[in-house]
Every structure is written in structure tokens, then in C-alpha cells.
Amino acid sequence: METHNFLKNRELPEAIEKKLLEALGKDEKLLFAIVADLTPEATYGDSVIAFCEKRFFVCSDEALREYVYDGIEDCFVKRMYGNARLVFLRDGKKNEILSFTYSVASLCDMAALFIKNVALGEPFSEQLEIVEATYDKLNLVCPKCGRTLIRQGAECIHCQSKSKIAAKLMKYVTPQWKRLLVCLILSIITTAVALFPPYATKTIVDTVIPNRDLKGLATLVLTLFLCYLVQHVISALRGYLLRISGDRIVMELRNDVYEKAQHLPMRFYDKTSTGSVINRISGDSNTIQAFILKITQEVVVQFFMLIGIIVIMFAMDWRLTLLSLIPVPLVVVGAKIFSRKIAPFYKKIWRRWASVSGILTDTIPCIRIVKSFAGEDRAVDRFKKHNAEWYKVDTASARITTVFPCIIGFAVTCGSLLIWAIGGRWAITTNEEMLSLGLLVSFISYTSMFYTPVNFFAYLSDSYQGALAAIERILDIIDAEPEVNLPDAKKVTHLDGRIEFKNVNFSFDKTKKTLNNINLTIEPGDIVGIVGTTGSGKSTLINLLMRFYDNYDGEILVDGTDIKNLDLESYRACIGYVQQEPIMFSDTIFNNIAYGVPNAHVEQVIHAAETSNAHEFIARQPDGYDSMLGERGVGLSGGEKQRLSIARALLKNPSILIFDEATASVDSETENLIQEAIERLISGRTTLMIAHRLSTLKKANKIVVVDQGKIIEFGSHEELMALKGKYYTLIEIQSLAEKTNRARIEAGV
Amino acid sequence: MANYINGDEVRITKVGTCLVDVEFYSGERFEGLEPRRLFPLSGLRNYITLLDSDLKEKAVIRDLDRLMPDSKKAIEDCLEEYYLIPRITAVLNIVEKFGVLKWTIMTDRGERTIRIKNRHSDIKTLYDGRILVRDANDNRYEIPDVSALDKHSQKLLSYEL
Structure with missing residues (x-):
């Protein structure tokens, strides 16, 4: 049936679909439908909103209501906490028609826009295109894990890699394979050699001593000496080689994680504390290194050892061998219980440790604030509290990690008593051919050696669990979706600077829409001031233009090309970005300015510093451009740092300049200096300036007023003043404040 | 400064989804305010802010349990509608x-x-x-x-x- 071919987010419940189809008129067909997940009573349950050309329906198990578009004045999604409602306004009256959780919020945003625009008489086919694009995007998810894919047909980076953890780790092992193979051969030699001494003991006790064979004794002692020598020399060599391989593995792993961390999008850092990232780079990579070595070395060695000992033991005395195997089931069962008990602790301990290190990364860099608010004691208390939490969990796990193996070890040792008791009895009561003293003594040695590999394999799954937690956290970074270039991304060296925002919608998470239907065109060479109250979305506009976030709806075009189709690195290289808080690296002033252009000529750097009014104060520093900033280095004022960051932006000779409240936190004199620098800088470039102080915007030929994520006013200063809207109010408030200030100064108050 | 509501000095009536009218006994009256928790995680029944349609705060209820029963019910119902945190x-x-x-x-x-x-x-x-x-x-x-x-x-x- 034709009517079944409509867009939907998932299959409609049968009863509801039937009801809807029955409600359709002749020649009327459903265009698209959204299955929402809440009933009007806010319990989980299906309800559907379905759209036709002239009307739309809301249908649940209980009722079907229909609405026409005509007369609807506005339609929007009212976001609450964990749930939202679709609301339309007709005759000034609010009608709430659908409840849903955030799971379908973005679809309902689209539906609200559709209803509003159709009601306002926008071309129906255009609206339907937007709907189709939204549904297409909805299908851009990995069928296995449900994560959003970068583009149609892209392979899900997460599934692809998680299913191949071993392959991922092999990447680090493979380059070391020769060294690891040598280590392995050396280990097998030492293991084989280690099997000899108990046998020699038997010969000495049973043959050499009773026969008073001094020559034989000397030969055996010499052989034992050589055995020990070989064992220790090989151990030293192997240890050295292993250390080299291990260090290389961990070095490569750390490099990869760090490199990846550099290319992760801002939204990763919005949700992950830097402390936890640092922890993963420093701590987890070591855990993984240890595990890799364990798997590639110990498993093979212990396996050979196990087989070797069993063969020798059976060859010596099968009855005693069977006796010595009695505790094996106990070890295996014990280890299984142990693994089950200890598994939850690994994650718990890591979480507690992450919160301890989180406090470190929070408070140590902010020590100035801590001190100025006399917060040392509180910081210590908070640290102690978290540290105590870690201690509690770690000691709880220690009870298991220490007590359990001891119990098992005790049982195994008691097992050797069995051999002493029964084997000893046989040695005493039967003749020597049945069981000699030497054989008994060497057997006891083999038994104790035998339990080393048994224990190793029994607890292998446990160490695997521990490593798995670390691997998972590292893969969290390695597998996280990086900022990507599309395969045919265009490299740019210069931009004219025409910027267009087309129907841009963006939210950091689904709880709040940060930008709402932004449409804006900026011509090359324009100087655009972006104003609005705090939290209105000004900086988010810039964040999207800088491609710090790519997960927005709509399009941002620069010189007519979607910025997602531009090569990220070359695109950002064309933009000069000056932030409110200038960030300096612990490096020289020269290198800080030349950060964006590392091979810049000295005179270019000096010129940039001159243009940004920074040269003079740099020249006054004893070490001039070589002055070290940061720890134990030169302390610069906020204004000085800001001028350095402007020089840094200028050196790139960018096509587009962005100032994000560049003069917000400096005094008026410095502001003038910076303002002067900016004026020199902006000629001939497209410039975007976010500003609180409206005086900063006197050069702007266009002003954008942003409020609650929407552009509410756009035009020149004069046009907006004539409009007497929000911009006018902001200007009035500021001039009033300035007048009052001036009056106060004049009155000498 | 926040306009605190301490106890029974107001009458609060629910007028729509998540919306209340607030009438102080002093005669002051606000229509269509939206109650929201200032501490949605740590204080479910204390410090409930009342916002107008421009999201400007008009008053803050210090303690829900000190309101008159009808007013308390009105606020509780609104909060129940606004916050969906399934247990x-x-x-x-x-x-x-x-x-x-x-x-x-x-x-x-x-x-x-x-x-x-x-x-x-x-x-x-x-x-x-x-x-x-x-x-x-x-x-x-x-x-x-x-x-x-x-x-x-x-x-x-x-x-x-």
C-alpha cells in the first residue's frame, strides 16, 4: 500500500498505524511520522505524531486528535528536565500536543519548525526537503552500536576497533617481534635449565653420595654451577631486552594516545576531565605494557614449564605425580572465585583514583585562587576525603588480593605435605627401587615448581580483567571519533572571507538548544560586531565557525563552500583567533608569537609584535624575545599577554579574524593600545568581534545581536539604533553608566 | 535580592502545565510563573525558584513543606511535570x-x-x-x-x- 511509505523514526505500533490510516481521507497520504516515547501521564509508552499535507495527527492507544496548520501562530519544543513537550500557539492560546523524552527531541524540533513554517505559508516542498534531510541524518547511525556516523556509508570507528582489541594491541607488539622472539627463546632455555637442578639433587642423594663418588660429585657440582651461570646470565640479557621492548611499546602507545588526544574534538573534552585523560596517558599505558609482555612472554614460558614438569614428574613416579595433582582443582576453583570477587574492584579503584587525580589537576594549576580565598584547608580536606574513598576501596580489594592467594597457597603447601607423608612412608617402608630418598626430595622440588605455572594460568583471567579495564580506557581515547576531514576535503591557502550561516541549529547536549535557526551573511571585508548578554550564544557561533564542533544542523559556508568540506588544518590556518583569556605556553616570547608559524623569520615576528603594540614591552625585558614565560619565567600582565596573542594571530596573516572579547579584562589604557593594534590588523580582512564593551565596536559596519540562541537584530549601528530594540537598550544602559561614571569623576566622588 | 517565600504568606494556584499564579497576602500578584528547582540534585524540596515567561526570577520558595497544603500541592504537581527523572x-x-x-x-x-x-x-x-x-x-x-x-x-x- 502506498500510504505505508512514509518517513518514520521507527515502526509505528500496529494499532496506532491502523487508527491513523483509517483517519486519512481519500487521496490523502502520510508524509512522515514520529513515534514519541511518553504517554500524556509521563509514563513510558508510544504515541505518534503524523503529518499530511493539510493536517497532522497525534495518536496514542487511547485517542486520535487532528489539527490543521492554518491559524497556527508559532510552534516550538518546550524543553523541561528529562522530558519535553511539543507546543503550538493558536489565537494566543498554548496547546501542548505531545510529550516525549530527549530521545526524540531533535526530531520534534524539526516537526515544530515544519508546523510553524507550513502554517506561515512557506513553500511546502522546501519544508519537506528539510524533513527528509533530518531523517537521512537519523539513519546515519551505526547499525551495531547506534553511534552517529560521520557520513553516509562510513565505517563505525568504534565497532571496527572494539571487535579487534587484540589486533589493536598487536600494532605495538609487531615492531618488537624479533626482540620478543629472542626473549622467548631465552626464556625457554632458562626454563629448561631450571628443570635440571632437582634431578641433579636426586642423583647426588641416590647415587653419588652412597657410592662416595667424588668425581661424579665434582662433575655434578660443576654442571649445576654452569646451569646457574647460564640461568642468571640469560636472565640478565632477557631482562634487558624485555625492558627495551616494553619501553618501546609503552612509548609508542603513549605517543599514539597523546597524538590522538590532540585531534579529539572539543565535545570530547567537554565531557571528559583533563585529569582522567592525563591519567590514561601516564598510568594505563604502563598497565597495558605489563599485560602485553605477560601475554607474549610468560604465557608461553609457563606453558612449557608446566608441560616439562609434568613429563618429568610422570617419568619419575606416576603415583606421586597423581598425588601432587590433588590440590589442582582447588587452585582452579579458588582462582575462579577470586576473579569473580576481584573484578568489580578494578573499575572501582580506577574511578576513585581518577577523582583523586581530578582534584590534583583542578587545584594545583589554580593554586593562586586557592590561596587568595584561603582555601588551602578546604582543598586538603576535599583531597583527603577522595583519597580516603580510594583507600577504602583499595584496602577492601587488598583483603581479597592478599588473603585469597594465601589460602590457596596454604592448600598447595599442604599438598606437598601429602607427598612427604605418603612418599616418605613409601621411602621408609618399601625398598629403594620402589621410591628412593633422592627421588622423594627432587619430587618435592618439582611439585613446588609445578604450582608456579598452575597459579599463573589460574590467575591469568584476573590480570586480563585488570588490563582490560585499562585497555578500555585507552581505547576510549584511541577510538574516539577525531576531528576529521572528508576524503575530498579542499585545501585552502587564502579565503575571501564571505561567511554564511544557513539554518544553523546547535545544542551541546539535548537538554538545551544553544543556537536556534541562525541565518547570517557576512561579506568579505566586513567588520561584524556580535553582541548579546552572557550565555546568549555569541561564542558558540564562533566555536562553530572555527569547527570546534561539527555536530550542528544546517550549513556554514565560507566563500560558498561548506566548511565541513574544507581541509581542517588549512582552514584553521586562515583564521586568526584571539581569545578573552590569552593562553601562553611555557616557552620563550618568540616561540609563543611564532606558535602558528614555527618557521617564521625573526623580522616577521618582530613586525607582528610591533603591529600589536607588544614590541616595546618585549624590548624592555632583560631577555627580550628570549624571555621564558610560565613557570619560573617572566610574569606578564593580562594586557601584555593579550598583545602577544594578537601578534600570534597576526603572524599567520589570516583571512578571517576573530576577537572573542579580546579587551574585556584589561584597563582602558591597555584597551586603547590593543584597540589600536586591532585597527591596524583588521584592514582588508573579514573580522568578527564579540564584545561586551560597545565602544569596542565603533569600527564595526555590521552588528549582530544574539539573544537566547537566536539572531534578533542585524544591521549597521545607525539602523539598529533607529530600530530601538535590544541593541538600543544595551547602548543606552552603557552610555548611562559611562555618564554617571564621568559625572562622579568630575564631582570628585 | 531574591524575594524569599518563607511560609504561608502566599497563595499559589496551578494554572497550566508547569505554570502557577502567585498571590501574596500583601496584594502583590504574579501570573504564569514556572517553578524550578535551584538544586535539582541535592535539594528536591528546598529553594524552588519561580520564573516568569522571560525566565526572570520573581520569588524563591525556601521550603516547600512550609507552604499551605493547596499551594504546596500546586508546586509539587508542577515539579512532577517538569522533572522527569525516572527512578x-x-x-x-x-x-x-x-x-x-x-x-x-x-x-x-x-x-x-x-x-x-x-x-x-x-x-x-x-x-x-x-x-x-x-x-x-x-x-x-x-x-x-x-x-x-x-x-x-x-x-x-x-x-x-
Whole structure:
């Protein structure tokens, strides 16, 4: 049936679909439908909103209501906490028609826009295109894990890699394979050699001593000496080689994680504390290194050892061998219980440790604030509290990690008593051919050696669990979706600077829409001031233009090309970005300015510093451009740092300049200096300036007023003043404040 | 300065979804205010702010329990509508595949399967022992007390907390 071919987010419940189809008129067909997940009573349950050309329906198990578009004045999604409602306004009256959780919020945003625009008489086919694009995007998810894919047909980076953890780790092992193979051969030699001494003991006790064979004794002692020598020399060599391989593995792993961390999008850092990232780079990579070595070395060695000992033991005395195997089931069962008990602790301990290190990364860099608010004691208390939490969990796990193996070890040792008791009895009561003293003594040695590999394999799954937690956290970074270039991304060296925002919608998470239907065109060479109250979305506009976030709806075009189709690195290289808080690296002033252009000529750097009014104060520093900033280095004022960051932006000779409240936190004199620098800088470039102080915007030929994520006013200063809207109010408030200030100064108050 | 409501000096009437009219006995009157928690995690019944349609605060209720019964009911009903944080009453199943956790849970709003992207940042234990869970769509869920859950749920959760 034709009517079944409509867009939907998932299959409609049968009863509801039937009801809807029955409600359709002749020649009327459903265009698209959204299955929402809440009933009007806010319990989980299906309800559907379905759209036709002239009307739309809301249908649940209980009722079907229909609405026409005509007369609807506005339609929007009212976001609450964990749930939202679709609301339309007709005759000034609010009608709430659908409840849903955030799971379908973005679809309902689209539906609200559709209803509003159709009601306002926008071309129906255009609206339907937007709907189709939204549904297409909805299908851009990995069928296995449900994560959003970068583009149609892209392979899900997460599934692809998680299913191949071993392959991922092999990447680090493979380059070391020769060294690891040598280590392995050396280990097998030492293991084989280690099997000899108990046998020699038997010969000495049973043959050499009773026969008073001094020559034989000397030969055996010499052989034992050589055995020990070989064992220790090989151990030293192997240890050295292993250390080299291990260090290389961990070095490569750390490099990869760090490199990846550099290319992760801002939204990763919005949700992950830097402390936890640092922890993963420093701590987890070591855990993984240890595990890799364990798997590639110990498993093979212990396996050979196990087989070797069993063969020798059976060859010596099968009855005693069977006796010595009695505790094996106990070890295996014990280890299984142990693994089950200890598994939850690994994650718990890591979480507690992450919160301890989180406090470190929070408070140590902010020590100035801590001190100025006399917060040392509180910081210590908070640290102690978290540290105590870690201690509690770690000691709880220690009870298991220490007590359990001891119990098992005790049982195994008691097992050797069995051999002493029964084997000893046989040695005493039967003749020597049945069981000699030497054989008994060497057997006891083999038994104790035998339990080393048994224990190793029994607890292998446990160490695997521990490593798995670390691997998972590292893969969290390695597998996280990086900022990507599309395969045919265009490299740019210069931009004219025409910027267009087309129907841009963006939210950091689904709880709040940060930008709402932004449409804006900026011509090359324009100087655009972006104003609005705090939290209105000004900086988010810039964040999207800088491609710090790519997960927005709509399009941002620069010189007519979607910025997602531009090569990220070359695109950002064309933009000069000056932030409110200038960030300096612990490096020289020269290198800080030349950060964006590392091979810049000295005179270019000096010129940039001159243009940004920074040269003079740099020249006054004893070490001039070589002055070290940061720890134990030169302390610069906020204004000085800001001028350095402007020089840094200028050196790139960018096509587009962005100032994000560049003069917000400096005094008026410095502001003038910076303002002067900016004026020199902006000629001939497209410039975007976010500003609180409206005086900063006197050069702007266009002003954008942003409020609650929407552009509410756009035009020149004069046009907006004539409009007497929000911009006018902001200007009035500021001039009033300035007048009052001036009056106060004049009155000498 | 916040205009605090201490006790019975107001009459609050519910007039729509998440909306109330507030009438002070002094004669001051506000229409169509939206009650919201200032501390949605740590203080469910204290410091309820009342916002007008421009999201400007008009008053703050210090303690919900000190209002008159009808007023209290009006605010409680609004908060119930505004905040949807289903309480998890049982964890039926937890599967991890490709790094995504899939929890099947029973809540006071019905059964639901949710996806959790990152166990480190999306599952938080608060100091009072409550556990807050955020799913891949930014919906929130709460486990008021893990020890009150059945043994099976506790066992499943022990691997995640």
C-alpha cells in the first residue's frame, strides 16, 4: 500500500498505524511520522505524531486528535528536565500536543519548525526537503552500536576497533617481534635449565653420595654451577631486552594516545576531565605494557614449564605425580572465585583514583585562587576525603588480593605435605627401587615448581580483567571519533572571507538548544560586531565557525563552500583567533608569537609584535624575545599577554579574524593600545568581534545581536539604533553608566 | 535580592502545565510563573525558584513543606511535570557491546532499554549514595538506594559502580 511509505523514526505500533490510516481521507497520504516515547501521564509508552499535507495527527492507544496548520501562530519544543513537550500557539492560546523524552527531541524540533513554517505559508516542498534531510541524518547511525556516523556509508570507528582489541594491541607488539622472539627463546632455555637442578639433587642423594663418588660429585657440582651461570646470565640479557621492548611499546602507545588526544574534538573534552585523560596517558599505558609482555612472554614460558614438569614428574613416579595433582582443582576453583570477587574492584579503584587525580589537576594549576580565598584547608580536606574513598576501596580489594592467594597457597603447601607423608612412608617402608630418598626430595622440588605455572594460568583471567579495564580506557581515547576531514576535503591557502550561516541549529547536549535557526551573511571585508548578554550564544557561533564542533544542523559556508568540506588544518590556518583569556605556553616570547608559524623569520615576528603594540614591552625585558614565560619565567600582565596573542594571530596573516572579547579584562589604557593594534590588523580582512564593551565596536559596519540562541537584530549601528530594540537598550544602559561614571569623576566622588 | 517565600504568606494556584499564579497576602500578584528547582540534585524540596515567561526570577520558595497544603500541592504537581527523572527500581540486564552499555531497566515510569556511552562520565555516585545515570540522549535516571534493589540488580550494578 502506498500510504505505508512514509518517513518514520521507527515502526509505528500496529494499532496506532491502523487508527491513523483509517483517519486519512481519500487521496490523502502520510508524509512522515514520529513515534514519541511518553504517554500524556509521563509514563513510558508510544504515541505518534503524523503529518499530511493539510493536517497532522497525534495518536496514542487511547485517542486520535487532528489539527490543521492554518491559524497556527508559532510552534516550538518546550524543553523541561528529562522530558519535553511539543507546543503550538493558536489565537494566543498554548496547546501542548505531545510529550516525549530527549530521545526524540531533535526530531520534534524539526516537526515544530515544519508546523510553524507550513502554517506561515512557506513553500511546502522546501519544508519537506528539510524533513527528509533530518531523517537521512537519523539513519546515519551505526547499525551495531547506534553511534552517529560521520557520513553516509562510513565505517563505525568504534565497532571496527572494539571487535579487534587484540589486533589493536598487536600494532605495538609487531615492531618488537624479533626482540620478543629472542626473549622467548631465552626464556625457554632458562626454563629448561631450571628443570635440571632437582634431578641433579636426586642423583647426588641416590647415587653419588652412597657410592662416595667424588668425581661424579665434582662433575655434578660443576654442571649445576654452569646451569646457574647460564640461568642468571640469560636472565640478565632477557631482562634487558624485555625492558627495551616494553619501553618501546609503552612509548609508542603513549605517543599514539597523546597524538590522538590532540585531534579529539572539543565535545570530547567537554565531557571528559583533563585529569582522567592525563591519567590514561601516564598510568594505563604502563598497565597495558605489563599485560602485553605477560601475554607474549610468560604465557608461553609457563606453558612449557608446566608441560616439562609434568613429563618429568610422570617419568619419575606416576603415583606421586597423581598425588601432587590433588590440590589442582582447588587452585582452579579458588582462582575462579577470586576473579569473580576481584573484578568489580578494578573499575572501582580506577574511578576513585581518577577523582583523586581530578582534584590534583583542578587545584594545583589554580593554586593562586586557592590561596587568595584561603582555601588551602578546604582543598586538603576535599583531597583527603577522595583519597580516603580510594583507600577504602583499595584496602577492601587488598583483603581479597592478599588473603585469597594465601589460602590457596596454604592448600598447595599442604599438598606437598601429602607427598612427604605418603612418599616418605613409601621411602621408609618399601625398598629403594620402589621410591628412593633422592627421588622423594627432587619430587618435592618439582611439585613446588609445578604450582608456579598452575597459579599463573589460574590467575591469568584476573590480570586480563585488570588490563582490560585499562585497555578500555585507552581505547576510549584511541577510538574516539577525531576531528576529521572528508576524503575530498579542499585545501585552502587564502579565503575571501564571505561567511554564511544557513539554518544553523546547535545544542551541546539535548537538554538545551544553544543556537536556534541562525541565518547570517557576512561579506568579505566586513567588520561584524556580535553582541548579546552572557550565555546568549555569541561564542558558540564562533566555536562553530572555527569547527570546534561539527555536530550542528544546517550549513556554514565560507566563500560558498561548506566548511565541513574544507581541509581542517588549512582552514584553521586562515583564521586568526584571539581569545578573552590569552593562553601562553611555557616557552620563550618568540616561540609563543611564532606558535602558528614555527618557521617564521625573526623580522616577521618582530613586525607582528610591533603591529600589536607588544614590541616595546618585549624590548624592555632583560631577555627580550628570549624571555621564558610560565613557570619560573617572566610574569606578564593580562594586557601584555593579550598583545602577544594578537601578534600570534597576526603572524599567520589570516583571512578571517576573530576577537572573542579580546579587551574585556584589561584597563582602558591597555584597551586603547590593543584597540589600536586591532585597527591596524583588521584592514582588508573579514573580522568578527564579540564584545561586551560597545565602544569596542565603533569600527564595526555590521552588528549582530544574539539573544537566547537566536539572531534578533542585524544591521549597521545607525539602523539598529533607529530600530530601538535590544541593541538600543544595551547602548543606552552603557552610555548611562559611562555618564554617571564621568559625572562622579568630575564631582570628585 | 531574591524575594524569599518563607511560609504561608502566599497563595499559589496551578494554572497550566508547569505554570502557577502567585498571590501574596500583601496584594502583590504574579501570573504564569514556572517553578524550578535551584538544586535539582541535592535539594528536591528546598529553594524552588519561580520564573516568569522571560525566565526572570520573581520569588524563591525556601521550603516547600512550609507552604499551605493547596499551594504546596500546586508546586509539587508542577515539579512532577517538569522533572522527569525516572527512578530505577530494577536492573534487568546489562550488555556491553562495542564499548556501549545497554541497560534494560524497570523504572517507576515503565520498562526501558537505554544506551550509555561512557561508564566513567555517565554514571555518577553522589555522596548520599544516590546514583545518577545519563543515557546517550541526555535523559537522566536515578537509583535512590542501590542496597534497596534486588540481589540480581545489585550484582549487575556491582560491575559498573
